[in-house]
Amino acid sequence: MLLEEVAMFKELDPLLHSQLRLAVISLLASLEEADFVYLREKTSSTAGNLSVQLEKLSEAGYIEVEKGYSGKRPRTTCRITETGRKAFEDYVEALKSYF
Amino acid sequence: MLLEEVAMFKELDPLLHSQLRLAVISLLASLEEADFVYLREKTSSTAGNLSVQLEKLSEAGYIEVEKGYSGKRPRTTCRITETGRKAFEDYVEALKSYF
DNA sequence: TAAATAAGTTTATAATATAAACCAAATATT
DNA sequence: AATATTTGGTTTATATTATAAACTTATTTA
Incomplete structure (x- = not known):
């Protein structure tokens, strides 16, 4: 049983x-x-692009999106989740393998 | 003449x-x-993917690709260019704006 | 009341990343 | 010697992405 080489670069x-x-x-x-x-x-960013990307982050459970109102105007509020925070930390850590 | 806000995140x-x-x-x-x-x-990586990406880096002038032989077998050698090195440094620097 | 603005969403498109399929030459196998 | 396998790639096909344009609905403003 040989030692497998550890992957040099982490997945991003x-x-x-x-x-x-x-x-x-x-x-x-x-x-x-x-x-x-x-x-x-x-x-x-453009609103369209942002809307799409927020949706993806939300689907992944990285953020929570709350659609409400500020007075009469729509107001979408976003928060990071613990999952999202962890993913962000892992991403930053993974990036280090490239530097 | 107002002060324009400086972009928060640098282009990657x-x-x-x-x-x-x-x-x-x-x-x-x-x-x-x-x-x-x-x-x-x-x-x-797979050879196909690598081949495509080396070609892109080469087209951009970020690397030099030299196709030669090692004995009778083909051997493709790659080197980073000064442009490539600079781009890499800039990329790392830009990333910092996200952390 | 019409026009403009605000706050988004949906849809279309172009670019990307990636692997599968392919190819030519060299080496190994029977 | 003929055939199969391996090596070192390239080309092509595909699925996913990123992104902006077009659209929607409600609200101000003129």
């Missing part, structure tokens, strides 16, 4: 290996809560 | 924001020279 979670999703998670990791408009502004 | 060079291409550049950044088979093994 494809859900986080996306510029916009990574930016979103990065923001939520330090803010704990942010709404759609704030995220759109800080990430300089 | 799409050429390097790819697991396999990043692994290749990472290897070449520290090795200065590596052949196809070595890269395939260290990155645990």
